Each structure stands twice: as C-alpha cells, then as structure tokens.
Amino acid sequence: MEIKRVNISNPNWDAGAGKTIAExxxxxxxxxxxxxxxxxxxxxxxxKGLAEIAYSMGDTNDIDFxxxxxxxxxxxxxxxxxxxxxxxxxx
Numbered sequence: 552m553e554i555k556r557v558n559i560s561n562p563n564w565d566a567g568a569g570k571t572i573a574e575x576x577x578x579x580x581x582x583x584x585x586x587x588x589x590x591x592x593x594x595x596x597x598x599k600g601l602a603e604i605a606y607s608m609g610d611t612n613d614i615d616f617x618x619x620x621x622x623x624x625x626x627x628x629x630x631x632x633x634x635x636x637x638x639x640x641x642x
Contacts, residue, residue, distance in 0.1 A: 589629060591622075591626065594622050594625050594626055595618065595622045597622075597625075598618040598619070598621035598622035598625065599614070599618040601617075601618070601621055602614045602615075602617040602618035602621060603618075605617060
C-alpha cells in the first residue's frame with residue numbers, strides 16, 4: 552500500500568464560511584428523511600487510528616500529517632455527498 556504526500560490545504564474546503572456552529576463541529580447529512588450528524592471529533596479519531604495502522608505497516612513516518620489528510624478527505628467526501636443528495640432531491 553503506497554500513501555503519497557499531498558498538499559492538505561484545499562481551496563475548495565470552506566472551514567466555516569456561512570455555516571452554523573453545529574455544521575462547523577459536525578457533518579450533517581440527510582439520509583432517508585433523517586438528519587444524521589457525524590462529529591468531526593469522531594472522524595478525526597478514526598483517521599488517527601488508520602494513520603497509526605499505516606505507521607505500523609511502515610507506510611508513513613508522519614502519523615499526524617496522515618491523520619489530518621485522511622480526516623479532511625472523509626469530511627470533504629461527506630460534504631460532497633450531501634451536496635449531491637440535495638441537488639438530486641431538488642430536481
């Protein structure tokens with residue numbers, strides 16, 4: 552398994568612009584007419600665990616960098632999924 556370094560600063564990721572406090576500390580999704588909240592702390596804990604596994608396998612030397620990168624990817628993916636769902640629902 553190869554994990555490449557990437558620039559973790561993403562210009563498309565808006566960390567708080569026009570969002571409520573709940574949206575800043577969690578990703579809120581609408582699934583099957585129910586709001587599902589995924590807390591950013593939970594995402595970061597899972598990402599930290601994955602980074603530690605990658606470290607133990609010798610795939611990375613920087614656990615903190617990798618865990619931040621994984622967490623941001625997951626958060627961005629969940630946000631994009633919610634935007635797509637909202638777009639699909641409005642059509």
